[in-house]
Amino acid sequence: MEARRVVITGLGAVSPVGNDVSSMWDNIVSGNSGIDTVTRVNKDDFPATVAAELKDFDPTLYMEKKDARKMDRFTQYAVAAAKMAVEDARLDINDSNADRVGVWIGSGIGGMDTYEEQHNKFLERGYKRVSPFFVPMLIPDMAAGQVSIQLGAKGINSCSVTACASGASSIGDSFKVIQRGDADYIITGGAEAPITNMAFAGFSSAKALSTNPDPKTASRPFDEHRDGFVMGEGSGILVLESLESALERGAHIYAEIVGYGSTGDAHHITAPAPGGEGAARAMQQAINDAGIEPSEVDYINAHGTSTELNDKFETMAIKQVLGDHANKVAISSTKSMTGHLLGAAGGIESVISVKSITDGVVPPTTNYETPDEDCDLDYVPNEARKQDVNVVLSNSLGFGGHNVALLFKKY
Incomplete structure (x- = not known):
């Protein structure tokens, strides 16, 4: 059987430079930065003082408040971006196709925020105060799990954890699944919410973060004076689909994934x-x-x-x-x-x-x-x-x- 062609029919994003694809893209093309002085941690505690945080992100625009409370931020980001991508693809997930719609979303470190918050509760007040949702909020595969639940996608459900390559691995792995015919659509990409005390501490100890205090110039790839990366957060999601299915339903095709x-x-x-x-x-x-x-x-x-x-x-x-x-x-x-x-x-x-x-x-x-x-x-x-x-x-x-x-x- 010949490998099927795979196309991109939907895009979704929440990012430091915009909480939808068009504003993110406009800012990127204009050279506008989302990097600023860090607020999620106390900058006085660390040598690195800047980060690229999401601004004005409201999870309740994309999910019920009670559901949002059971998700770490990285999962909320994934659900938001996935819902945008599926809507953009005009993909109706229903009983006729649900088992052919997969979800494959990577995360490098999962629910760090949840881990720190619940660990503090444990130290202060004992195990009974730890949330019963602690483990399901923490594990990196839960972005894929929750997107599947929220959207009713019953096909392959997976998560590639390959550190900073997790999102790309997930997209590549999804491409191969559709290519060989095991799914017709996959909602795929990556999600991360790493701006927490322990993540900041770990990367600072490893001397990986930029210590440039100027948010405007801290991230300077390929420049001689580069001195480390700036931590960011958010989620980018694509709907991958077999060409055959996209043509059959008259979907808008953005591009093809070929390698x-x-x-x-x-x-x-x-x-x-x-x-x-x-x-x-x-x-x-x-x-x-x-x-x-x-x-x-x-x-x-x-x-x-x-x-x-x-x-x-x-x-x-x-x-x-x-x-x-x-x-x-x-x-x-x-x-x-x-x-x-x-x-x-x-x-x-x-x-x-x-x-x-x-x-x-x-x-x-x-x-x-x-x-x-x-x-x-x-x-x-x-x-x-x-x-x-x-x-x-x-x-x-x-x-x-x-x-x-x-x-x-x-x-």
């Missing part, structure tokens, strides 16, 4: 493999999977975390895979505006990649001021660029040596 690469570094728990060797293999796999030439890639939405090693090694990996074409391809890191959404990054960045195809615009890498001799490619500095975009490669790399590359193509 997925996934590799392991087998090197170090947090540092990327030297030269971006693992990332290069993931990109090459995605290109091979799509059956295209490296020279056909118009735009790379880079992982681009604004950390020293990531940006240098990702640049080396791009050169290795694209050869001479590496000097011609447009590359940007939208984390310069959204911060790093950890397990949700691949979801948000896939939405951005698809919008770059539909609108013919390459988003900028903002805060790019001082070129770095190790990062010498075209990072679309500071201003968006109008150009035809037919093929986009989106990279996501995670602790544990997880490397994921997704390839989107104009339909």
Whole structure:
């Protein structure tokens, strides 16, 4: 049986730069940042003082208040973005198709907020004060579980946990499920709500966060003065669908997903493999999977975390895979505006990649001021660029040596 073609028919997002796809995209194209002084933790307790937080997010716009109370924030974000994506896809989930509609949503660390809050209750008042919903609110798969419950989707229900590659892994895994015929539709992406004391403490101890106190310039991917990532939160969700089903129901098709690469570094728990060797293999796999030439890639939405090693090694990996074409391809890191959404990054960045195809615009890498001799490619500095975009490669790399590359193509 020939592999089925898979298309994107719905998009949804809640992000530091907007709580729907159109406002998020408008801000990204305009170079507007969602990074500000952190409010979810006391900035005086940490060396890092900035974060990319959601503003004005009201879960009751998307779910009953009683349901929202039984969900960690990362799950609320996923439900909101999933409902937007399904509505955008005009997908009616009913008895006739529910068992062919899957949900696959990744999260890197799940319900950190819930864990800290309930642990404090336990220490102060004993086990009886711990919520009976503690475990179901905490576990990373609950975003997928709750989206399935809220929308009545009864197909495959899963969650990829691959650190900062979780959202991208989930999308790639969903693509393969539809391609082989095990589902017709999958609601997929990533969700994360990591701005908590313990997450801030852990990443600060690991010296991974930017200590630049200026929110405007703290996230500066590929710039010589980059000094760490800025933590972000939110969710990006896509509705993937078989081409056959999309055509049959007359759905609006944004783009096609054509390639997925996934590799392991087998090197170090947090540092990327030297030269971006693992990332290069993931990109090459995605290109091979799509059956295209490296020279056909118009735009790379880079992982681009604004950390020293990531940006240098990702640049080396791009050169290795694209050869001479590496000097011609447009590359940007939208984390310069959204911060790093950890397990949700691949979801948000896939939405951005698809919008770059539909609108013919390459988003900028903002805060790019001082070129770095190790990062010498075209990072679309500071201003968006109008150009035809037919093929986009989106990279996501995670602790544990997880490397994921997704390839989107104009339909």
